[in-house]
Amino acid sequence: MSSLVNAKSWLSNLSDGDVEGIARRIDAEGIYCAPGFLSNDDLSHMRDFVAAAIERGGHQTVSLKRDELAGSSLDDLANSAEFRQLFSRLYTIGLRRPAPDVHFYQILRCLTGKSVSRHSLMFHYDSYVITALIPVEIPVEGKRGDFLIIPNTRGIRSNYLFNLADKVIVDNALTQRILRTRASGGKRIKRVAMVPGNLYLFWGYRSIHTNEPVDEGAVRATALFHYADPHADSYLKRQLGRS
């Protein structure tokens, strides 16, 4: 049975100094990794959940949202006080600002089938300050679907309009092409071979990132927890109907 014991014990042993260390590591390296965050039992439970979701989805890419994750154990993780506190502590200590309430934009991304390429190498900034990523399933042969990140290329924009401008620049076809070319050897692009059960943390809002594709017959599943939208109260954002 999945119990999240490893995760909870690691989380509850974190001192403020440890959290500060995590923040400074993300500042310096772009990404922090806590190895073995999930136990093998947790992982195998989540993998069964992923396999069932892919089966139901007709062996195509599926993205499950928070309300579709009941029974996956990822719901228990998102609801656990220890996990939630990691985000508010990392925000307060890392950004030296008071942390907003913890509401996750939570996704379980399961890539497989012909649609893999459409969902890969799409470089982007997240809308949320902190991104936590836990790989659940990573192919052991063929293309691994490495995570790619150009860390900390922008600050937290004071204004939603500037944020939109950044996103438009990254979103266009030319920029995507340049980034894809650079992905194979660019110095600033960091490649991370993801290990299932590890917890990865990065400043999703500040960093351009994406994943490489996997083979059509393979499965790459990642659990994502996004926290703290700096533009949650933006009038312009509301008018534009952006989420």
Ligand SMILES: O=C(O)CCC(=O)C(=O)O
């Ligand atoms: O699955 C991944 O490796 C990254 C996904 C991602 O960046 C996102 O969903 O915002």
Ligand SMILES: [Fe+2]
């Ligand atoms: Fe992202």
